[in-house]
Structure formats: structure tokens, C-alpha cells
Amino acid sequence: MGxxxxxxYFKWTWIGLFAVDDDNGEKFLQTVTPxxxxNGICFDFILRTPKRTDTNDLIEQLLSLLEKYPVLVNSTANAYFIYGLSTSMYTLRMLxxxxxxxxLPPLSKVWIVTSQWGFESVSLQRIWDTQIFHGAISFTVHSNQPPGFQNFLQIIKPSKAKGDGFIQDFxxxxxxxxxxHSDESEEIKKPCTGEEKLESLPGxxxxxxxxxxxxxxxxxxxxxxxxxxxxxxxxFKSRALVQQREWKFQNLEPWQLHHFLRSVPFNNSAGDAVSFDERGELRAGFDVTNWITFPNNSFARVKVGRLDPHAVPGNALxxxxxxIVWPRSFNQVTHQSRSLNRYKN
Known part of the structure; x- marks a missing residue:
């Protein structure tokens, strides 16, 4: 709905639709197309992107998909809406x-992507160009920056994470x-010092x-x-009430926490209110995020809005x-000057 x-809001009623070619993609299409x-939005095309699979099969699928690339270039749609997990977005970046x-000609479109997507990738992809996604808009899970998190990243070292194999592998x-440091290693790599800086890594x-x-x-x-x-x-209070009577609090089972979670709202250290609705779901919503990419393959996420599913109808977005920074060479129709911040039906 967001x-x-x-x-x-941007009068884009003619779009291209992408979905990964698996059961999740099929479920997405069955839900989103109707x-x-x-809501009066039509599709110029619906394209199924291959899921990440065996390298040989994937190359064949991508070459087949590349034959359809002229459809993407010649489309009159301004926006392309994409669904896919981070692993499946790997194949779209390859394409x-x-x-x-x-x-082949570049695509001057606005990419609208689902919250699961991101630029995070394996080391093989560090040289891949991210400029094609400049100006993309996504509905990302709401986030904030807890105090001390940046300092934590600056001091974390593999040597301090005893027993945490994930840190060393990462x-x-x-x-x-x-x-x-064995000479029998199949692939010769430089030795890790453990003093490398996380902030030196590309985004x-x-x-x-x-x-x-x-x-x-x-x-x-x-x-x-x-x-x-x-x-x-x-x-503690219950013990005080029974005074001298022997009383033991029963051991709490994990599933019993759910009942109490609904009635214990709090403010976290980042300044956000945390609470749960009547269905036990977190009242969080989504951030509308604009992705800004740079020639050195770095990027920035800029929050340009908010989607609140719990807001009154018509005021959710x-x-x-x-x-908003638009894709380069994208001809966005100039809207009338207005101070409207909320979309209304």
C-alpha cells in the first residue's frame, strides 16, 4: 500500500515490475498485481529475474534475460518496482x-525496491558499479543510531571476539x-593483521x-x-505482600513473555518509543529511503519520508x-510548488 x-504521489501509473523467479516472487506477484x-496502476511489463543458483545455469539465464534488455530501455514507464531478497538482487546487478x-544504453529510471534489498555484497562485487541505482527509493525497516554504536565498531577486533567464528570469517x-598461515592454502592471500579498520571498507x-x-x-x-x-x-512486590509466608515465583517459559511484551512499552537509548500492537507486532513502520551513489562505489541512505501503517487512512505516507535526489539524466516532471508533506486519497 505504501x-x-x-x-x-508522483503520478506514476505506468510502471515496470520485477520479481525473482521463485515461490516468493510468485507469491509477491499474486499479492501486488491486483x-x-x-489503485489504477498498470504494467508495461512483468519480468522474472533468475534466483541465485549454480554459476553455469545462472550465466545461461542471464544471457537469455539480456535479450529482453531492449524492453527495459524502450519502456515508457518512469519507475521500475522490484521485489527480491538481497541474494536474488545479486542476479539483477549481474544483469x-x-x-x-x-x-548497451543505460536505464534512466527510478528504481523502487523492497525493504530486503541492499548494496551489501561479497568481496567479489566490490568493483561492481552502483551508479545504475543512483536515486533509487526503498521502503526500509525503520532504524536509528543508538549512542555508542559507532565507537563499538571502531574498537571491535577479531582477537576480542573469542569463540565468535563469524567475526573471523567476515x-x-x-x-x-x-x-x-599454512603454505598448503589453495589460494594465496595477504595475512590478516586483525588491526584493519571497518570504517575503511566500502559501503x-x-x-x-x-x-x-x-x-x-x-x-x-x-x-x-x-x-x-x-x-x-x-x-519483589509479591514477596513483600506475603510477608513471612514462603512464596516462590514459578519459572517462566519463553512463550509466556509474549503476554507481558504487549504491556511494557519503553523508550530505547536511540530515543524511539518501542511498543507492540494488539497482534503482538512491533509498531515500527518503514523509512522511505533515497539511495545516493558516488563514482567511487560508495553510497549514502537519505531518509526522505516515513510510512506509518498505524496512522489514520490517508495519512500513512x-x-x-x-x-529526494533523482537519477542522473532522469526527466522527472516538475510538480507544482506545494508544502504538502502527506499523501491524501
């Missing part, structure tokens, strides 16, 4: 990279080095700001901590159009 409102049609290497991939490999998925984990941990604290306080 995408439908965004498309209406929804968009009911567009192959088109660029084949000297370190080797991100910095293209190895902690193994396509590691973002130094907390993303929405990580922010959800952060809030989940603190939500459980607040519930346990509330239960501990309740236990807030946009700050003056903050």
Missing part, C-alpha cells in the same frame, strides 16, 4: 553489469585476507550505520530485558520531496 501511495491494479559491459572476506561491503534489520534485533533484546525487569519487580 508503494501504491508513492506511485500516486492491489496495484485496484545490469553485463548490459553495461556490452555497451573479517577474511571483507578485507580479502587470511588468518591461516557495498559493510555499512557503519545500523540498518533496519540490526535495529530490530537491538530493540528485541532490550524489549526482553525490560520485560524481565518488570517481572523481577513484580516478584509522509514525504519530503525536496530531499
Amino acid at each position: 508503494v501504491a501511495q508513492l506511485l500516486h 492491489l496495484l491494479s485496484q 545490469l553489469g553485463m548490459a553495461q559491459q556490452s555497451s 573479517w577474511e572476506q571483507a578485507f580479502d585476507c587470511s588468518f591461516k 557495498t561491503l559493510f555499512e557503519v550505520s545500523m540498518t533496519g534489520q540490526s535495529y530490530n534485533v537491538y530493540n528485541a533484546v532490550y524489549a526482553v530485558a525490560h520485560v524481565l525487569n518488570a517481572l523481577d519487580t513484580f516478584q 509522509t514525504l519530503h520531496e525536496d530531499r
Whole structure:
């Protein structure tokens, strides 16, 4: 619904639609195509992108898909709406990279992407051009920056993460080095010192700001901590009431926490209110994010709006159009000057 409102806001009722060629993509199309049609939005084309699979099969699929590239270039649609997880977006980046290497015309469209998507990639992709996604708009899981997070990233080292194999594996991939010093290694890599700086990595490999998925984990941990604290306080008061009578608080099962979670709202250290609705879902919403890319393959996420699913109908989407950076060579129709920040039906 947020995408439908965004498309209406900019009067984009003629779009291209992309979905990964798997069960998730099929479910997405079955859900979104009737929804968009009911909102007066039509499709110039619907293109299924291959899922990440065996390298040989993937190359064949991409070459077949490349034959349809003229459809993308010649489309009169201004916006392309894409669905896919980060792993499946890998194939779309490969397709567009192959088109660029084949000297095919670039796409001057606005990419509208789902929240699962990002530029984060494996080391192999660090040289891939991100300019083709300049000006993209996505509905990303809401995030904020907890105090001290940047300092934590500056001091974290593999040597301090004892027993955490993930840190060491990530370190080797991100910095293209190895902690193994055996001469029998199949691939010769420079040795990892463990003193490399995370902030020196390009954003396509590691973002130094907390993303929405990580922010959800952060809030989940603190939500459980607040519930346990509330239960501990309740236990203390109950003991005081029974005075000399022997009383033991029953061991709480994990599933029993859900009932208490709904009634323990709190403000986290980043300044956001954290609470749950009647269905037990986090009242978070989405950030409307504008992706700005740079020639050195770095990028920035700029928040240009908010989608609040709990707002009254017609006021769910807030946009700050003056903050949006459009794709280069994109001819966006100039809108009438207005101070309207909210989309209204």
C-alpha cells in the first residue's frame, strides 16, 4: 500500500515490475498485481529475474534475460518496482553489469525496491558499479543510531571476539585476507593483521550505520530485558505482600513473555518509543529511503519520508520531496510548488 501511495504521489501509473523467479516472487506477484491494479496502476511489463543458483545455469539465464534488455530501455514507464531478497538482487546487478559491459544504453529510471534489498555484497562485487541505482527509493525497516554504536565498531577486533567464528570469517572476506598461515592454502592471500579498520571498507561491503534489520534485533533484546525487569519487580512486590509466608515465583517459559511484551512499552537509548500492537507486532513502520551513489562505489541512505501503517487512512505516507535526489539524466516532471508533506486519497 505504501508503494501504491508513492506511485500516486508522483503520478506514476505506468510502471515496470520485477520479481525473482521463485515461490516468493510468485507469491509477491499474486499479492501486488491486483492491489496495484485496484489503485489504477498498470504494467508495461512483468519480468522474472533468475534466483541465485549454480554459476553455469545462472550465466545461461542471464544471457537469455539480456535479450529482453531492449524492453527495459524502450519502456515508457518512469519507475521500475522490484521485489527480491538481497541474494536474488545479486542476479539483477549481474544483469545490469553485463548490459553495461556490452555497451548497451543505460536505464534512466527510478528504481523502487523492497525493504530486503541492499548494496551489501561479497568481496567479489566490490568493483561492481552502483551508479545504475543512483536515486533509487526503498521502503526500509525503520532504524536509528543508538549512542555508542559507532565507537563499538571502531574498537571491535577479531582477537576480542573469542569463540565468535563469524567475526573471523567476515573479517577474511571483507578485507580479502587470511588468518591461516599454512603454505598448503589453495589460494594465496595477504595475512590478516586483525588491526584493519571497518570504517575503511566500502559501503557495498559493510555499512557503519545500523540498518533496519540490526535495529530490530537491538530493540528485541532490550524489549526482553525490560520485560524481565518488570517481572523481577513484580516478584519483589509479591514477596513483600506475603510477608513471612514462603512464596516462590514459578519459572517462566519463553512463550509466556509474549503476554507481558504487549504491556511494557519503553523508550530505547536511540530515543524511539518501542511498543507492540494488539497482534503482538512491533509498531515500527518503514523509512522511505533515497539511495545516493558516488563514482567511487560508495553510497549514502537519505531518509526522505516515513510510512506509518498505524496512522489514520490517508495519512500513512509522509514525504519530503525536496530531499529526494533523482537519477542522473532522469526527466522527472516538475510538480507544482506545494508544502504538502502527506499523501491524501
